Amino acid sequence: MAMRIRILGSGSSGNCALLQTEQARVLIDVGFSPRRTRELLAEENLKPEEIDAVFLTHEHGDHAAGIASFARAPQVALFANAATARAVQDRVEHPLAWKLFETGSRFRFRDLEIDAFAVPHDAHDPVGFRFSTGFDGDLLAPRRSLAWLTDLGHVPQHVRERLRDCDAVVVESNHCPTLLQADHRRPWSTKQRISGRHGHLSNEAARELLASIASPRWRRIVLTHLSRDCNSLDAVERMLATLRPHLDCEFTVVAPGGNTPFWDLA
Numbered sequence: 582m583a584m585r586i587r588i589l590g591s592g593s594s595g596n597c598a599l600l601q602t603e604q605a606r607v608l609i610d611v612g613f614s615p616r617r618t619r620e621l622l623a624e625e626n627l628k629p630e631e632i633d634a635v636f637l638t639h640e641h642g643d644h645a646a647g648i649a650s651f652a653r654a655p656q657v658a659l660f661a662n663a664a665t666a667r668a669v670q671d672r673v674e675h676p677l678a679w680k681l682f683e684t685g686s687r688f689r690f691r692d693l694e695i696d697a698f699a700v701p702h703d704a705h706d707p708v709g710f711r712f713s714t715g716f717d718g719d720l721l722a723p724r725r726s727l728a729w730l731t732d733l734g735h736v737p738q739h740v741r742e743r744l745r746d747c748d749a750v751v752v753e754s755n756h757c758p759t760l761l762q763a764d765h766r767r768p769w770s771t772k773q774r775i776s777g778r779h780g781h782l783s784n785e786a787a788r789e790l791l792a793s794i795a796s797p798r799w800r801r802i803v804l805t806h807l808s809r810d811c812n813s814l815d816a817v818e819r820m821l822a823t824l825r826p827h828l829d830c831e832f833t834v835v836a837p838g839g840n841t842p843f844w845d846l847a
């Protein structure tokens with residue numbers, strides 16, 4: 582096992598993934614209630630205090646609502662940048678064991694190397710991550726990298742450059758513009774926010790991103806954070822049909838509220 586990952590939940594009802602390496606067992610975002618977080622971890626035979634670290638992309642509830650699960654587990658390192666930590670801490674009674682990083686920096690946690698890079702989204706200081714482990718040319722521990730990219734309205738060049746050298750890319754495919762416009766439950770201003778430059782990637786934006794890079798190194802693409810009301814598996818599959826001929830890798834689409842089995846980047 583160089584790196585294995587499983588998405589425990591995806592979408593506006595909560596986002597959380599479990600990533601494991603030889604030396605680390607970490608969560609990427611923790612967007613469920615503390616109670617639900619415990620249940621999801623229990624399905625993995627884990628308790629919150631058995632997690633080594635949590636990495637937060639931004640403070641929105643669907644990414645950070647479960648952080649209080651770790652209030653009594655000071656040994657769990659809670660990684661966030663200062664603005665995100667402040668916004669999340671304001672909502673939690675107990676002081677939390679924050680490990681602050683600078684957006685744009687690269688740092689290590691056990692056998693993981695983490696790149697945290699800015700993404701355009703309507704939060705205080707939202708980031709995407711690249712998690713890497715192992716070493717180039719090492720047969721026993723080859724370097725493996727995973728990019729984590731949700732909650733962004735568009736994809737700046739510095740983000741695109743982070744994706745090329747990855748083995749797996751998890752990227753949001755949030756909405757279908759036609760279904761978003763037809764939605765009657767969201768006010769116009771919300772629709773503008775979702776589709777705006779600091780909102781979320783549409784299916785088409787995800788397709789453009791993947792097609793424009795089309796790295797031969799990619800082995801798996803995971804499409805996530807699908808909107809329940811403003812997207813459909815059919816719409817995402819139609820988009821994927823135009824990509825598959827150009828990309829020789831596995832595709833996984835995570836249904837709204839859904840999860841994935843573990844997959845290995847061995």
Ligand SMILES: [Zn+2]
Nearest residue numbers: 641643644732
């Ligand atoms: Zn979100």
Ligand SMILES: [Zn+2]
Nearest residue numbers: 639641702732
């Ligand atoms: Zn968000």
